[in-house]
Structures are given as structure tokens and as C-alpha cells.
Amino acid sequence: MRWIRPCAVISLTVAAGVMGVAASGPGPVPAASTDEAAALETVLRTPPSRRDDWSTFRVGGDLFTISRRVSETEWACGPCRITTALPEGYPAPTPPGAIELKRYPGVRRAEFSGNGNADRGMTMGFWPLFRHIQRHNIAMTSPVEVDYHGLVTDGDPSGGGEVGGAVGEARGEERPGWTMSFLYRTKDLREPGRDGNVVVQDAEPVTVVSIGVRGGYSESVVRAGVKILGDWLASQDEWSAAGEARAMYYNGPEMPRRDAWAEIQLPIRPRTPMSLGGQPAGR
Numbered sequence: 001m002r003w004i005r006p007c008a009v010i011s012l013t014v015a016a017g018v019m020g021v022a023a024s025g026p027g028p029v030p031a032a033s034t035d036e037a038a039a040l041e042t043v044l045r046t047p048p049s050r051r052d053d054w055s056t057f058r059v060g061g062d063l064f065t066i067s068r069r070v071s072e073t074e075w076a077c078g079p080c081r082i083t084t085a086l087p088e089g090y091p092a093p094t095p096p097g098a099i100e101l102k103r104y105p106g107v108r109r110a111e112f113s114g115n116g117n118a119d120r121g122m123t124m125g126f127w128p129l130f131r132h133i134q135r136h137n138i139a140m141t142s143p144v145e146v147d148y149h150g151l152v153t154d155g156d157p158s159g160g161g162e163v164g165g166a167v168g169e170a171r172g173e174e175r176p177g178w179t180m181s182f183l184y185r186t187k188d189l190r191e192p193g194r195d196g197n198v199v200v201q202d203a204e205p206v207t208v209v210s211i212g213v214r215g216g217y218s219e220s221v222v223r224a225g226v227k228i229l230g231d232w233l234a235s236q237d238e239w240s241a242a243g244e245a246r247a248m249y250y251n252g253p254e255m256p257r258r259d260a261w262a263e264i265q266l267p268i269r270p271r272t273p274m275s276l277g278g279q280p281a282g283r
Contacts, residue, residue: 017061048101049238049270055091060232061211067092080214082250084142087183092262093143093250094212099232101268102241103207108192109145110138111199118148118178118219122249125180132198133182136190141183143248143262148222150176151245153230153266206256206264209233210248216257222247224266233268243267256263 048057067077073085077095089105110132112125133140208280211225227247233241248263
């Protein structure tokens, strides 16, 4: 369960922990003291870029719709469904229409990379990746991740591309490539290395701004999402873009195209460096 505030989603577990109250269990919840209430208010007023006690923060779009966990491996939001387990430690999927800040743990993933049109590449990459997990008896997870190389937002110092525009295309160069990845549920399933055209390696933890989308999967949808995320980044002063766009595709062909669930994401970093104590450096 979550609290939803304008521009924020805060876990009740965090709030209860600040007040020294168990987040679950029988019995009435004691009233917080004045000091405890003040401590909670301080936490709630502290921007997420200056805290490390969260995994998801709602910051825009639909502020109230939630993703509902149906079972250990299933999620639902309106007509959208996810029926395959997420990797261990992954945050809940972002509802279509919502914009969230999200922290992802490191993950081991099997990657297949190519050049040219990413929509055709998704078909090209699927079968080598599927044969890889079949051959090594590795369970399928959701989402399938696709990195769009060169697709950045305006003002991103790591890329310099146009809003929603691929760097290579903007400069009249060869179209940038893409990487499609199947994610391991846990890191102990197989050691990193090469398996034919598939490369298994560990992706580092990352913080992103994400928008949930419903409908067909395509690069044009990704570009539209990147434009929305770029506009959100331009509207605030806590975060800046820090890398290339990626998409999280949660469904296979069994889901009707109109109800396919996905997220479009941009890596981000705090604009104010953090000290070890969780406060802005130099303060």
C-alpha cells in the first residue's frame, strides 16, 4: 500500500519506520509523539534526490492509479496484465499514464545487439535469446528490455541528441543500434560470458524516470515517451538526464495489442551531488 501525494508516492513502510511503528502486525498503531511527527514531516518534505529510502516515487501524469499485485508473479492495472515474474528486487511496474522515479538493482541479463530498425530488431533478437534460455534451462522473466542506442533527450550531456531524436539520425550518420535483453530472475543462474551471438553480463543499478504506456510496441511509441519525459525533466531542477532511452516490454503476443503494457525510461542523476550522510554535498 502507498501514500500518494502530489508529485510523490511514498511507502507506508517508510513512514511507519520513521515513527518507530511496525508496518504490519496486529494491534492498534500508537499515536506519534511531537518529535516523531516532526521527523516524519521532514522525511516527506525532503526531495527524493536527497534521500535513499525509496524505490518508486510518483511525480507526474496519473497520480492515483496503482499497479496491483495479483500473485507472486502477476500484476494488473485495468485491462493490462503481467503474468511472468519480474527479476528479483525489481520495483512494481508503472501504471499506464503515470510518471515515476524508479531505482533498479543490478541484474544479470542475456543481450543480443544489432543495427538498423529497432522494431524489426525485436523479432531478430527474440529467437537467439529464447534459444539461449531454453538451452540453459533458465525461466523466462518480464520485462524484455530494449536499449535504444543514441536516443537521448535534449540537455543530456552523455549524448547531445535532440528531444526524442536519435543522435546518429540527427547528424546524418548511420542509424544507431539497439540491444534486446532477457533478464535472469537471479544472478546465480549462469556466469557471465558469450553464448554464440548472445552475451551474458551484469547491468549496473540505475535510477530512471519512467512513463507507463498501454498499446502496441514500437520505436515511435518510445520516441513519444522520451519527449514526455524530456518535458518533465525540463520542468524541475532536482534531476538531469544521464543516458540513452530504454523500453520495458512486459507482454508477449498472447496479450491483445491494445492492452500491451510497457514503460519508456530515461536514466537520471541528481543535479546536486550527495554526501555519504544523505545530504547535499557541501551543506
